[in-house]
Amino acid sequence: MGSSPDAASSPGPQPGAGHPPVTGPATGHAPAAGPPPRPGLPVPRTAAGRDALAALLAAPGDAALAVDFDGTLAEIVDDPEAARAHPGAARALGRLVPRLRAAAVITGRPAAVAVRLAGVDGAPGLDRLTVLGHYGAERWEAATGALHADGPPPAVAAAEAELPDALAASGVWHGPWTAAAVEHKGGRALAVHTRRAPDPQGALDALRAPLTALATCHGLLVEPGRYVLELRPPGVDKGVALTAWLRGTGARTVVYAGDDLGDLAAFDAVDRLRSAPGTPRRTGLLVCSGSTEVPELAARADLVVDGPTGVVALLDALADRLTE
Numbered sequence: 172m173g174s175s176p177d178a179a180s181s182p183g184p185q186p187g188a189g190h191p192p193v194t195g196p197a198t199g200h201a202p203a204a205g206p207p208p209r210p211g212l213p214v215p216r217t218a219a220g221r222d223a224l225a226a227l228l229a230a231p232g233d234a235a236l237a238v239d240f241d242g243t244l245a246e247i248v249d250d251p252e253a254a255r256a257h258p259g260a261a262r263a264l265g266r267l268v269p270r271l272r273a274a275a276v277i278t279g280r281p282a283a284v285a286v287r288l289a290g291v292d293g294a295p296g297l298d299r300l301t302v303l304g305h306y307g308a309e310r311w312e313a314a315t316g317a318l319h320a321d322g323p324p325p326a327v328a329a330a331e332a333e334l335p336d337a338l339a340a341s342g343v344w345h346g347p348w349t350a351a352a353v354e355h356k357g358g359r360a361l362a363v364h365t366r367r368a369p370d371p372q373g374a375l376d377a378l379r380a381p382l383t384a385l386a387t388c389h390g391l392l393v394e395p396g397r398y399v400l401e402l403r404p405p406g407v408d409k410g411v412a413l414t415a416w417l418r419g420t421g422a423r424t425v426v427y428a429g430d431d432l433g434d435l436a437a438f439d440a441v442d443r444l445r446s447a448p449g450t451p452r453r454t455g456l457l458v459c460s461g462s463t464e465v466p467e468l469a470a471r472a473d474l475v476v477d478g479p480t481g482v483v484a485l486l487d488a489l490a491d492r493l494t495e
């Protein structure tokens with residue numbers, strides 16, 4: 172792992188959702204008549220983050236943006252099928268992305284599902300967007316509409332056949348919340364959600380051992396997330412996906428925004444990239460879409476914003492600065 176947030180410039184304990192923890196605008200806006208001005212760019216709390224932001228503003232054509240979907244571009248909701256991108260997300264991305272070298276959404280969702288829920292297919296300004304689904308196992312390119320994906324791994328179907336026994340072994344698998352708690356994810360992974368359980372954390376804790384045993388038995392891994400345990404094949408994660416995609420772009424600066432434990436691998440990848448030797452050094456800005464549910468990610472971030480609303484505000488503020 173490379174550089175970590177600069178403790179000297181850290182504001183201290185991280186607030187949760189609803190409490191913007193940004194340290195203030197980088198540029199002042201004089202009060203004026205008419206619509207209220209948009210907030211300015213927040214200042215990252217780390218030197219590494221400030222370097223990356225300065226590099227992006229100086230040379231946006233050398234910079235790439237990668238963002239997670241659930242919890243970052245989309246508010247978390249009880250029903251995974253009901254998730255939709257923040258109403259301002261596609262527009263903000265469409266303003267910013269044409270000024271950058273490249274942009275991607277990197278998500279645990281199947282790529283086609285993320286494209287649909289994010290509303291990015293055909294959106295103005297997003298004709299070069301890449302969507303890396305299933306933690307990088309799938310790739311969709313807006314430029315062609317092509318989806319690259321291998322066939323579903325047989326191990327997932329084998330695990331699915333034994334899933335009912337594993338769920339029953341948890342001792343908590345009863346009640347109306349279980350009816351729609353398994354997400355089948357196109358046969359490429361299985362997600363068991365507990366957000367709608369009476370005790371979401373208790374149910375998650377009880378399910379962890381039987382689902383881990385099932386995953387291990389079939390050569391799968393358990394990807395933990397926000398009140399979800401996902402059984403999926405090993406071999407790729409958001410760090411692997413981000414690193415390979417970035418290499419293809421040739422970008423020297425990357426901004427990565429995420430909200431969940433699955434995004435830690437991408438944070439690690441950015442840390443490695445910005446601590447690797449090279450001239451000029453590559454820079455990276457780690458953004459956490461803040462919530463009370465995942466303090467681990469906020470602790471690692473250069474900049475914590477207030478959930479998807481804060482992420483969209485950041486994208487808009489970057490676009491504003493790059494069009495001044």
Ligand SMILES: O=P(O)(O)OC[C@H]1O[C@H](O[C@H]2O[C@H](CO)[C@@H](O)[C@H](O)[C@H]2O)[C@H](O)[C@@H](O)[C@@H]1O
Binds near residue numbers: 278
């Ligand atoms: O990588 P991501 O884009 O963050 O996707 C990770 C998982 O997100 C989804 O679950 C999460 O969002 C749901 C909708 O808001 C929420 O109900 C759930 O509690 C969250 O864990 C998705 O359903 C999973 O398949 C993704 O792997």
